[in-house]
Amino acid sequence: MLVNGFQNGEEEGPTSCDGQYHSDDLFLVSMASKWYGPGLLCGKMISIKRLIGISVQTMVVDDCGDGYGDNGISTAAAVWKALGIDTSIGEVPVLWSDV
Structure with a gap:
């Protein structure tokens, strides 16, 4: 898992799903x-x-492309905070599944 910015001025632009920017919270x-x-x-x-x-x-809310590998994900800083991980680490192993 990598950290991603979803706000205006961060990363690559609005999200693919709705064409909007979203709070990193x-x-x-x-x-x-x-x-x-x-x-x-x-x-x-x-x-x-x-x-x-x-x-x-x-x-x-978005496609992060193929640069993170087949199972790669990138999340807003709020996810890192909720998981108790410092965003400055850069990349951490996680498991993800459908709800």
Whole structure:
């Protein structure tokens, strides 16, 4: 999991699902193209779990492309905070699944 900015002026622009910018205080996730597909997961919830057992539910709002690998995700800072992870770490292993 990587950290992603969903606000205006961050990352790549508005989200693919709705063409809007969103607060980084929301539980949002971008998924690898393999899973995001042609927007089939837009608005769907997934569960993201740290390897030590803490989990949160997040809404899929964007495609993060193939640069993160087949199972890669990037999330808003709020997800990192809820999971108790410092965003400066850069990348952390997590498990994710459909809700």
